[in-house]
Amino acid sequence: MPVVALVLGGVFVSESIAFFLIARGLRRGGRSLKDIGFASGATNSSYAIALLVAIVYCCGAIWAIPSIAAWVDRASYLKLLAVVAACMAGLFEETFFRGYVMTAVRDRGNGPVAQVVASGLLFGVFHAAWGLSGRFSFAAFVTPVAWTTGLGLALACAYLQAGRKLGPVVLSHALIDAVIEPGLLISAMGGQQG
Numbered sequence: 001m002p003v004v005a006l007v008l009g010g011v012f013v014s015e016s017i018a019f020f021l022i023a024r025g026l027r028r029g030g031r032s033l034k035d036i037g038f039a040s041g042a043t044n045s046s047y048a049i050a051l052l053v054a055i056v057y058c059c060g061a062i063w064a065i066p067s068i069a070a071w072v073d074r075a076s077y078l079k080l081l082a083v084v085a086a087c088m089a090g091l092f093e094e095t096f097f098r099g100y101v102m103t104a105v106r107d108r109g110n111g112p113v114a115q116v117v118a119s120g121l122l123f124g125v126f127h128a129a130w131g132l133s134g135r136f137s138f139a140a141f142v143t144p145v146a147w148t149t150g151l152g153l154a155l156a157c158a159y160l161q162a163g164r165k166l167g168p169v170v171l172s173h174a175l176i177d178a179v180i181e182p183g184l185l186i187s188a189m190g191g192q193q194g
Helices: 003-028 044-064 066-071 077-107 112-126 138-161 167-180 183-188
Strands: none
Touching: 003 077, 003 183, 044 066, 044 138, 044 167, 066 183, 077 112, 077 138, 077 167, 112 138, 138 167
């Protein structure tokens, strides 16, 4: 089994566990997932904005990274595994970076700008691992952090625009990952797997 498949499987398992730990931690603190954005009521315009974020990010990634373009419409078990992992990545990462982090920042008396910046920066730092997965260089480290920080800021704004509802940003994030993987991971690892 290729390393890419192992990494995608590991992402699915680890982010599934992390999602359930967040839900459990909220419950222990007298809160629920509903308190951080798992509620109905997001508008069609909220979904449209989140979809626009996904389209812009995917177009940029396809343009910038040849292996993403090569894998966008390739049918294989790696693409299927990437789509499954994308669903869990969207669910966990948006629950944590948008729902949990932004709510925690707000609950400490900070306004929307601080919430967006904290969420975006943490999201970028979290994705620094992409820059460490292949041959290390400053550009290989900074580029994924910059791209994902920008994405995190956009998703944070979309979350606020949606009235702090997670549905639109979870969908946007899952779509992005489903489109760009496994090409992004293959690029980060510096090789071709097929």
